[in-house]
Amino acid sequence: MPAWREAVGEAPDVHFSDVIIAYLRDPSCKAFVDFLADQAVGMGFYTTVNAEYEGAEEAKQLVDEFNESVNLDGLLQVGAREVVACGNSFWLKIEPQRLEGLKILPITGFDDPKAVLRDQYGEVKGYHYSFNGVKATFEPEKIVHFKWNPVNFSPFGTGLLQVLLQELCFNGEIRKSFLEMKARIERIMPEVFEKYAGPDELWLFPGAPPDKLAEYQRLIKAKPKAGARFVYDKADADVKTVAVDPRARYEAYIEHILNQVYLGGQTPLPRLFSTPGFTEASAQAALDIAERKVMALQRFIKRIVEREIFMPVIQQAGLDPKKADMRLNWGVEEKPELLVQDMLRAFELGAIRAEELRKMLTKIGWELWEREVTTEALVTRG
Secondary structure (H helix, E strand, O other), X not given: OOHHXXXXXXXOOOOHHHHHHHHHHOHHHHHHHHHHHHHHHXXXXXXXXXXXXXXXXXXXXXXXXXXXXXXXXXXXXXXXXXXXXXXXXXXXXXXXXXXXXXXXXXXXXXXXXXXXXXXXXXXXXXXXXXXXXXXXXXXXXXXXXXXXXXXXXXXXXXXXXXXXXXXXXXXXXXXXXXXXXXXXXXXXXXXXXXXXXXXXEEEEOOOOOHXXXXXXXXXXXXXXXXXXXXXXXXXXXXXXXXXXXXXXOOHHHHHHHHHHHHHHHOOOHHHHHHOXXXXXXXXXXXXXXXXXXXXXXXXXXXXXXHHHHHHHHHHOOOOOHHHHOOEEEEOOOOXXXXXXXXXXXXXXXXXXXHHHHHHHHHHOOOOOOOOOOOHHXXXXXX
């Protein structure tokens, strides 16, 4: 680490506040982030533990109860979006004496010029946080930092929208960010449409007096219609209509900018809905490529949760987290299908009691009467 960085601290190259604005106000940016985040964590999760460990049942119960108390599923929904968009997410550990809760800190609170302090070897010494007038410094042990795709020894990760918001400089020449170019094109489009949507019109009133001519002009211009309108009292008036030169072909330039934005989004979602002729085979190939990105994101989140959350919860209960081997698994836990013959066989072998067998049969749809119900009782009820 350079000495000046060690002393001053480091900030993200692209402010997180700019990333949040892009996410909230640009439909394509929001679609990029939501698609990848929903694909990664939208299906939920379940936990598994090493069944051979003596304290496995207790460890699983502790972790599951902690996940429920802090709403870990909801935290992952928010955190995944921050990771995809910003490349970072900062979770504060609530631990008066032991880990009791988690809170996602507003990511814009880490736009501080010295947000991260590191030593000469790159080890984080502290986090400076500033949000809405509230300032605090956190020790690294208090923060769970999801840092996705750090580049060139950076203390911050790299998100999808950061790349789209980044300018490029070569030999003093600055290329604007692709989101800015896209925004400028979209800003100009309504103006062009309003200017050229309707033809210019010339209204002729030969011999009309000036006062009548002025009155006609006010009435005509009051009519809501695109294009310019002129009122003149001479029949020999000449009007030149302004039109776009048909030789000026801007489609290729616009297509290039949009393609760069879609590439930066790393998801086929916009093309699936907006590109004519996008076949089912092409869509499937694009989704298969996006799936690899989703798997990488899932693996990244999974490892941090297991190491920074599950292990401390198990350890502070006096159990061995390595032997417990608590794992986060994405999706819905698959339970084996219970067949009637398997239940009956288990009852014959004495593995389950008659009451348990009756409950299991009831769960799969069997309608069973209580044992004390007699024929006379059934007649009376009828």
